[in-house]
Amino acid sequence: MTTRSGRHFLQIPGPTSVPDRVLRATAQPTIDHRGAEFAELTLDLLQRLGPVFGTGGPVVVYPSSGTGAWEAALVNTLSPGDRVLAFETGHFAGLWRAMAERLGLEVDFVPGDWRRGVDPRAVTERLAEDRTHSIAAVMVVHNETSTGVTSRVPEIRDAIDEAGHPALFLVDTISSLGSIDYRHDEWGADVTVACSQKGLMLPPGLGFNAVSAKALAASARARLPRSYWDWTPVLEANERGFYPYTPPTNLLFGLREALRMLDEEGLANVFARHRRHARATRAAVNGWGLEVLCADEREYSASLTAVLLGEEHDADKVRQIILDRFDMSLGTGLSRLAGRVFRIGHLGHFNDLTLAGTLAGVQMGLQLAGVDIDPAGLNAALDLLRAE
Structure with missing residues:
Protein backbone atom coordinates (compact mmCIF):
# COMPACT_ATOMS: atom_id res chain seq x y z
CA MET A 1 0.00 0.00 0.00
CA GLU A 264 -15.25 39.14 -2.18
CA GLU A 265 -12.96 38.52 -5.15
CA GLY A 266 -15.33 40.23 -7.57
CA LEU A 267 -16.68 38.40 -10.60
CA ALA A 268 -14.61 40.46 -13.05
CA ASN A 269 -11.48 39.43 -11.16
CA VAL A 270 -12.62 35.80 -11.04
CA PHE A 271 -13.05 35.74 -14.81
CA ALA A 272 -9.71 37.48 -15.38
CA ARG A 273 -7.95 34.96 -13.14
CA HIS A 274 -9.39 32.06 -15.10
CA ARG A 275 -8.40 33.61 -18.44
CA ARG A 276 -4.87 34.18 -17.18
CA HIS A 277 -4.45 30.61 -15.94
CA ALA A 278 -5.83 29.30 -19.23
CA ARG A 279 -3.27 31.38 -21.17
CA ALA A 280 -0.47 30.03 -19.00
CA THR A 281 -1.65 26.47 -19.53
CA ARG A 282 -1.77 26.92 -23.30
CA ALA A 283 1.70 28.48 -23.17
CA ALA A 284 2.95 25.28 -21.54
CA VAL A 285 1.18 23.04 -24.05
CA ASN A 286 2.51 24.98 -27.01
CA GLY A 287 5.96 25.13 -25.42
CA TRP A 288 5.98 21.36 -25.05
CA GLY A 289 5.29 21.09 -28.78
CA LEU A 290 1.85 19.58 -28.21
CA GLU A 291 -1.53 20.63 -29.57
CA VAL A 292 -4.50 22.22 -27.83
CA LEU A 293 -7.62 20.39 -29.00
CA CYS A 294 -9.62 23.60 -29.50
CA ALA A 295 -8.89 24.73 -33.06
CA ASP A 296 -10.26 28.30 -32.88
CA GLU A 297 -8.50 30.72 -30.55
CA ARG A 298 -11.75 32.69 -30.18
CA GLU A 299 -13.19 29.62 -28.46
CA TYR A 300 -10.40 28.71 -26.04
CA SER A 301 -11.88 27.71 -22.71
CA ALA A 302 -10.85 29.58 -19.57
CA SER A 303 -11.82 26.70 -17.29
CA LEU A 304 -10.01 23.74 -18.85
CA THR A 305 -7.54 22.83 -21.57
CA ALA A 306 -7.77 19.59 -23.55
CA VAL A 307 -4.39 18.40 -24.81
CA LEU A 308 -4.21 16.27 -27.96
CA LEU A 309 -1.48 13.63 -28.19
CA GLY A 310 -0.24 11.93 -31.33
CA GLU A 311 -1.69 8.54 -32.23
CA GLU A 312 1.53 6.86 -31.09
CA HIS A 313 0.79 7.79 -27.47
CA ASP A 314 -1.95 6.76 -25.07
CA ALA A 315 -3.25 9.75 -23.11
CA ASP A 316 -4.70 7.44 -20.45
CA LYS A 317 -1.26 5.94 -19.86
CA VAL A 318 0.09 9.44 -19.29
CA ARG A 319 -2.74 10.15 -16.86
CA GLN A 320 -2.08 6.92 -14.98
CA ILE A 321 1.63 7.67 -14.61
CA ILE A 322 0.84 11.16 -13.29
CA LEU A 323 -1.67 9.72 -10.80
CA ASP A 324 0.67 6.97 -9.60
CA ARG A 325 3.81 9.08 -9.34
CA PHE A 326 2.52 12.51 -8.38
CA ASP A 327 -0.94 11.90 -6.89
CA MET A 328 -2.67 14.14 -9.43
CA SER A 329 -5.88 13.43 -11.33
CA LEU A 330 -6.37 14.77 -14.86
CA GLY A 331 -9.50 14.49 -16.97
CA THR A 332 -9.78 11.58 -19.36
CA GLY A 333 -10.69 11.74 -23.03
CA LEU A 334 -14.38 10.92 -23.43
CA SER A 335 -15.97 8.70 -26.10
CA ARG A 336 -14.33 9.44 -29.49
CA LEU A 337 -11.44 11.21 -27.68
CA ALA A 338 -10.61 8.27 -25.42
CA GLY A 339 -6.87 7.66 -25.30
CA ARG A 340 -6.18 10.71 -27.48
CA VAL A 341 -6.76 13.55 -25.06
CA PHE A 342 -6.14 14.45 -21.45
CA ARG A 343 -7.82 17.45 -19.87
CA ILE A 344 -6.29 19.89 -17.41
CA GLY A 345 -8.85 21.59 -15.20
CA HIS A 346 -7.88 25.10 -14.05
CA LEU A 347 -11.12 26.35 -12.58
CA GLY A 348 -12.66 27.08 -9.23
CA HIS A 349 -10.54 27.56 -6.10
CA PHE A 350 -7.19 27.88 -7.85
CA ASN A 351 -4.05 30.05 -7.78
CA ASP A 352 -0.70 30.52 -9.51
CA LEU A 353 1.24 28.02 -7.41
CA THR A 354 -1.44 25.38 -7.84
CA LEU A 355 -1.21 25.85 -11.59
CA ALA A 356 2.59 25.77 -11.51
CA GLY A 357 2.49 22.50 -9.57
CA THR A 358 -0.10 21.07 -11.92
CA LEU A 359 1.91 21.88 -15.04
CA ALA A 360 5.12 20.57 -13.44
CA GLY A 361 3.37 17.28 -12.74
CA VAL A 362 2.05 17.10 -16.29
CA GLN A 363 5.50 17.80 -17.74
CA MET A 364 7.16 15.10 -15.62
CA GLY A 365 4.41 12.63 -16.49
CA LEU A 366 4.79 13.27 -20.21
CA GLN A 367 8.52 12.72 -19.96
CA LEU A 368 8.09 9.49 -17.97
CA ALA A 369 5.59 8.26 -20.58
CA GLY A 370 8.13 8.77 -23.34
CA VAL A 371 6.33 11.66 -25.03
CA ASP A 372 8.88 13.78 -26.89
CA ILE A 373 8.37 17.27 -25.47
CA ASP A 374 10.43 20.39 -25.03
CA PRO A 375 10.90 20.89 -21.26
CA ALA A 376 10.86 24.64 -21.86
CA GLY A 377 7.06 24.37 -21.84
CA LEU A 378 6.85 24.74 -18.08
CA ASN A 379 9.08 27.81 -18.13
CA ALA A 380 6.84 29.38 -20.78
CA ALA A 381 3.92 29.11 -18.39
CA LEU A 382 5.93 30.40 -15.44
CA ASP A 383 7.16 33.35 -17.50
CA LEU A 384 3.56 34.30 -18.27
CA LEU A 385 2.49 33.97 -14.64
CA ARG A 386 5.44 36.07 -13.51
CA ALA A 387 4.84 38.78 -16.10
CA GLU A 388 1.08 39.24 -15.78
Missing part, protein backbone atom coordinates in the same frame (compact mmCIF):
# COMPACT_ATOMS: atom_id res chain seq x y z
CA THR A 2 1.39 3.39 -1.02
CA THR A 3 1.41 6.09 1.65
CA ARG A 4 0.91 9.58 0.30
CA SER A 5 1.65 12.87 1.98
CA GLY A 6 0.21 16.27 1.13
CA ARG A 7 -3.07 16.95 -0.64
CA HIS A 8 -4.21 15.18 -3.76
CA PHE A 9 -4.17 17.44 -6.84
CA LEU A 10 -7.67 17.18 -8.30
CA GLN A 11 -7.13 18.80 -11.70
CA ILE A 12 -10.07 17.33 -13.55
CA PRO A 13 -12.54 19.90 -14.93
CA GLY A 14 -14.99 19.16 -12.13
CA PRO A 15 -15.72 18.24 -9.48
CA THR A 16 -13.15 20.79 -8.37
CA SER A 17 -11.35 21.16 -5.07
CA VAL A 18 -13.68 22.51 -2.40
CA PRO A 19 -12.26 25.42 -0.38
CA ASP A 20 -11.85 24.88 3.35
CA ARG A 21 -14.28 27.74 4.01
CA VAL A 22 -16.96 25.96 2.02
CA LEU A 23 -16.23 22.60 3.65
CA ARG A 24 -16.57 24.15 7.08
CA ALA A 25 -19.83 25.79 6.04
CA THR A 26 -21.32 22.48 4.91
CA ALA A 27 -20.37 20.95 8.28
CA GLN A 28 -22.72 23.25 10.22
CA PRO A 29 -25.58 21.60 12.11
CA THR A 30 -28.64 21.05 9.96
CA ILE A 31 -31.50 23.41 10.74
CA ASP A 32 -35.28 23.20 10.46
CA HIS A 33 -36.13 23.68 6.79
CA ARG A 34 -39.57 24.98 7.77
CA GLY A 35 -38.22 27.61 10.14
CA ALA A 36 -37.42 31.30 9.91
CA GLU A 37 -33.64 30.77 9.88
CA PHE A 38 -33.90 28.59 6.78
CA ALA A 39 -36.16 31.08 5.02
CA GLU A 40 -33.57 33.79 5.64
CA LEU A 41 -30.87 31.52 4.16
CA THR A 42 -32.92 30.80 1.02
CA LEU A 43 -33.86 34.40 0.33
CA ASP A 44 -30.25 35.50 0.76
CA LEU A 45 -29.02 32.75 -1.58
CA LEU A 46 -31.50 33.55 -4.32
CA GLN A 47 -30.48 37.20 -4.23
CA ARG A 48 -26.77 36.33 -4.37
CA LEU A 49 -27.22 33.90 -7.28
CA GLY A 50 -28.61 36.53 -9.65
CA PRO A 51 -25.32 38.35 -10.37
CA VAL A 52 -23.47 35.06 -10.96
CA PHE A 53 -25.97 34.14 -13.70
CA GLY A 54 -26.24 37.73 -14.86
CA THR A 55 -29.97 37.82 -14.27
CA GLY A 56 -32.59 39.73 -12.37
CA GLY A 57 -35.05 36.89 -12.90
CA PRO A 58 -35.66 33.69 -10.95
CA VAL A 59 -33.08 30.95 -10.42
CA VAL A 60 -34.45 27.52 -9.50
CA VAL A 61 -32.18 25.41 -7.29
CA TYR A 62 -32.60 21.63 -7.27
CA PRO A 63 -31.03 18.84 -5.25
CA SER A 64 -29.55 17.29 -8.40
CA SER A 65 -26.62 16.93 -10.72
CA GLY A 66 -26.28 18.99 -13.88
CA THR A 67 -28.06 16.18 -15.69
CA GLY A 68 -31.16 16.85 -13.61
CA ALA A 69 -30.94 20.54 -14.46
CA TRP A 70 -30.77 19.58 -18.17
CA GLU A 71 -33.99 17.63 -17.81
CA ALA A 72 -35.68 20.45 -15.92
CA ALA A 73 -34.85 22.89 -18.72
CA LEU A 74 -36.49 20.61 -21.28
CA VAL A 75 -39.58 19.36 -19.47
CA ASN A 76 -40.61 22.79 -18.24
CA THR A 77 -40.55 24.40 -21.68
CA LEU A 78 -41.36 21.77 -24.34
CA SER A 79 -44.02 19.32 -25.43
CA PRO A 80 -43.88 15.80 -26.95
CA GLY A 81 -42.85 15.92 -30.59
CA ASP A 82 -41.40 19.44 -30.44
CA ARG A 83 -38.37 20.06 -32.65
CA VAL A 84 -35.17 21.34 -31.09
CA LEU A 85 -31.96 22.44 -32.77
CA ALA A 86 -28.74 21.16 -31.19
CA PHE A 87 -25.07 21.07 -32.13
CA GLU A 88 -22.41 18.37 -31.87
CA THR A 89 -19.67 20.20 -29.99
CA GLY A 90 -18.59 17.28 -27.81
CA HIS A 91 -19.55 14.44 -25.50
CA PHE A 92 -21.91 16.41 -23.28
CA ALA A 93 -23.74 18.04 -26.16
CA GLY A 94 -24.38 14.49 -27.36
CA LEU A 95 -25.70 13.40 -23.96
CA TRP A 96 -28.11 16.33 -23.81
CA ARG A 97 -29.31 15.43 -27.29
CA ALA A 98 -29.87 11.81 -26.21
CA MET A 99 -31.89 12.97 -23.23
CA ALA A 100 -34.08 15.16 -25.44
CA GLU A 101 -34.77 12.24 -27.75
CA ARG A 102 -35.64 9.93 -24.84
CA LEU A 103 -38.11 12.54 -23.64
CA GLY A 104 -39.90 12.41 -27.00
CA LEU A 105 -38.42 15.47 -28.69
CA GLU A 106 -37.31 15.59 -32.31
CA VAL A 107 -33.68 16.76 -32.41
CA ASP A 108 -32.10 18.39 -35.46
CA PHE A 109 -28.47 17.64 -34.60
CA VAL A 110 -25.86 19.62 -36.54
CA PRO A 111 -22.66 17.52 -36.82
CA GLY A 112 -19.30 18.86 -35.67
CA ASP A 113 -15.67 17.84 -35.34
CA TRP A 114 -15.40 18.34 -31.52
CA ARG A 115 -12.69 20.98 -32.05
CA ARG A 116 -14.96 23.96 -32.62
CA GLY A 117 -18.00 25.48 -30.99
CA VAL A 118 -21.39 26.26 -32.44
CA ASP A 119 -21.12 28.14 -35.74
CA PRO A 120 -23.46 31.17 -35.49
CA ARG A 121 -23.88 31.14 -39.27
CA ALA A 122 -25.25 27.61 -39.09
CA VAL A 123 -27.75 28.77 -36.48
CA THR A 124 -29.04 31.51 -38.76
CA GLU A 125 -29.18 29.17 -41.77
CA ARG A 126 -31.04 26.40 -39.96
CA LEU A 127 -33.56 28.75 -38.39
CA ALA A 128 -34.10 30.72 -41.61
CA GLU A 129 -35.02 27.44 -43.33
CA ASP A 130 -37.67 26.82 -40.67
CA ARG A 131 -40.29 29.12 -42.17
CA THR A 132 -43.15 27.57 -40.16
CA HIS A 133 -41.24 28.07 -36.90
CA SER A 134 -41.57 24.43 -35.99
CA ILE A 135 -38.28 24.52 -34.07
CA ALA A 136 -39.25 25.23 -30.49
CA ALA A 137 -35.80 25.63 -28.93
CA VAL A 138 -32.10 25.97 -29.65
CA MET A 139 -29.86 23.95 -27.28
CA VAL A 140 -26.24 25.05 -26.85
CA VAL A 141 -23.44 23.95 -24.53
CA HIS A 142 -21.56 27.12 -23.61
CA ASN A 143 -18.34 25.44 -22.47
CA GLU A 144 -17.96 21.85 -23.68
CA THR A 145 -16.23 20.07 -20.80
CA SER A 146 -15.03 17.20 -22.97
CA THR A 147 -13.13 19.41 -25.42
CA GLY A 148 -12.22 22.74 -23.81
CA VAL A 149 -14.18 24.68 -26.44
CA THR A 150 -16.35 27.68 -25.50
CA SER A 151 -19.13 28.54 -27.92
CA ARG A 152 -19.75 32.23 -28.55
CA VAL A 153 -23.15 32.62 -26.92
CA PRO A 154 -23.69 36.34 -27.70
CA GLU A 155 -23.07 35.65 -31.40
CA ILE A 156 -25.49 32.72 -31.29
CA ARG A 157 -28.13 34.96 -29.76
CA ASP A 158 -27.52 37.47 -32.57
CA ALA A 159 -27.85 34.64 -35.09
CA ILE A 160 -31.25 33.64 -33.68
CA ASP A 161 -32.38 37.24 -33.85
CA GLU A 162 -31.04 37.65 -37.40
CA ALA A 163 -33.21 34.72 -38.49
CA GLY A 164 -36.21 36.38 -36.83
CA HIS A 165 -37.03 33.10 -35.12
CA PRO A 166 -39.04 32.77 -31.87
CA ALA A 167 -37.25 29.62 -30.62
CA LEU A 168 -36.33 29.42 -26.97
CA PHE A 169 -32.60 29.61 -26.23
CA LEU A 170 -31.40 26.95 -23.77
CA VAL A 171 -27.76 27.18 -22.63
CA ASP A 172 -25.69 24.70 -20.61
CA THR A 173 -23.15 26.58 -18.43
CA ILE A 174 -22.22 23.59 -16.28
CA SER A 175 -18.45 24.07 -16.67
CA SER A 176 -18.47 27.82 -17.26
CA LEU A 177 -20.68 29.43 -14.62
CA GLY A 178 -18.52 31.20 -12.04
CA SER A 179 -15.41 30.77 -14.20
CA ILE A 180 -16.22 32.34 -17.58
CA ASP A 181 -18.14 35.55 -18.15
CA TYR A 182 -21.81 34.74 -18.71
CA ARG A 183 -24.83 37.06 -18.90
CA HIS A 184 -28.22 35.35 -18.94
CA ASP A 185 -30.31 38.49 -19.36
CA GLU A 186 -28.01 40.50 -21.62
CA TRP A 187 -27.36 37.57 -23.94
CA GLY A 188 -31.02 36.64 -24.21
CA ALA A 189 -30.91 33.14 -22.78
CA ASP A 190 -34.24 31.65 -21.80
CA VAL A 191 -33.00 28.83 -19.60
CA THR A 192 -29.45 28.64 -18.26
CA VAL A 193 -28.43 25.26 -16.85
CA ALA A 194 -25.70 24.95 -14.22
CA CYS A 195 -24.50 22.81 -11.33
CA SER A 196 -22.54 23.15 -8.11
CA GLN A 197 -19.30 21.21 -8.46
CA LYS A 198 -17.26 23.29 -10.87
CA GLY A 199 -16.89 27.08 -10.82
CA LEU A 200 -19.14 27.34 -7.78
CA MET A 201 -16.56 25.34 -5.78
CA LEU A 202 -19.03 22.98 -4.07
CA PRO A 203 -19.40 19.22 -3.89
CA PRO A 204 -21.78 17.71 -6.44
CA GLY A 205 -25.44 17.87 -5.58
CA LEU A 206 -27.03 21.15 -6.71
CA GLY A 207 -28.52 21.88 -10.13
CA PHE A 208 -29.74 25.27 -11.34
CA ASN A 209 -32.08 26.76 -13.92
CA ALA A 210 -32.06 30.51 -14.49
CA VAL A 211 -35.35 31.28 -16.18
CA SER A 212 -36.52 34.12 -18.44
CA ALA A 213 -40.04 35.52 -18.61
CA LYS A 214 -40.39 33.91 -22.04
CA ALA A 215 -39.46 30.52 -20.59
CA LEU A 216 -41.96 30.95 -17.76
CA ALA A 217 -44.66 31.67 -20.32
CA ALA A 218 -43.62 28.56 -22.28
CA SER A 219 -43.86 26.46 -19.13
CA ALA A 220 -47.58 27.22 -18.91
CA ARG A 221 -48.04 25.56 -22.32
CA ALA A 222 -45.44 22.77 -22.07
CA ARG A 223 -46.85 19.21 -21.95
CA LEU A 224 -43.82 17.03 -21.26
CA PRO A 225 -44.48 15.16 -18.00
CA ARG A 226 -42.95 16.80 -14.98
CA SER A 227 -43.39 16.58 -11.25
CA TYR A 228 -40.15 16.81 -9.27
CA TRP A 229 -38.67 19.12 -11.92
CA ASP A 230 -41.69 21.43 -12.16
CA TRP A 231 -40.60 25.05 -11.70
CA THR A 232 -43.98 26.28 -10.46
CA PRO A 233 -44.13 24.79 -6.94
CA VAL A 234 -40.47 25.63 -6.35
CA LEU A 235 -40.89 29.26 -7.36
CA GLU A 236 -44.07 29.58 -5.30
CA ALA A 237 -42.38 28.18 -2.19
CA ASN A 238 -39.24 30.25 -2.82
CA GLU A 239 -41.25 33.46 -2.48
CA ARG A 240 -41.44 32.68 1.25
CA GLY A 241 -37.92 31.25 1.46
CA PHE A 242 -38.91 27.59 1.37
CA TYR A 243 -39.01 24.51 -0.90
CA PRO A 244 -41.82 22.09 -1.75
CA TYR A 245 -39.61 19.16 -0.65
CA THR A 246 -36.76 18.56 1.79
CA PRO A 247 -33.89 20.74 0.57
CA PRO A 248 -30.14 19.93 0.72
CA THR A 249 -29.62 22.29 3.66
CA ASN A 250 -25.92 21.70 4.20
CA LEU A 251 -25.09 22.18 0.53
CA LEU A 252 -27.02 25.44 0.68
CA PHE A 253 -24.83 26.51 3.61
CA GLY A 254 -21.83 25.78 1.40
CA LEU A 255 -23.36 27.63 -1.54
CA ARG A 256 -23.81 30.74 0.58
CA GLU A 257 -20.13 30.65 1.53
CA ALA A 258 -19.01 30.04 -2.05
CA LEU A 259 -21.09 32.98 -3.27
CA ARG A 260 -19.55 35.15 -0.55
CA MET A 261 -16.09 34.15 -1.82
CA LEU A 262 -16.98 35.05 -5.40
CA ASP A 263 -18.38 38.38 -4.23
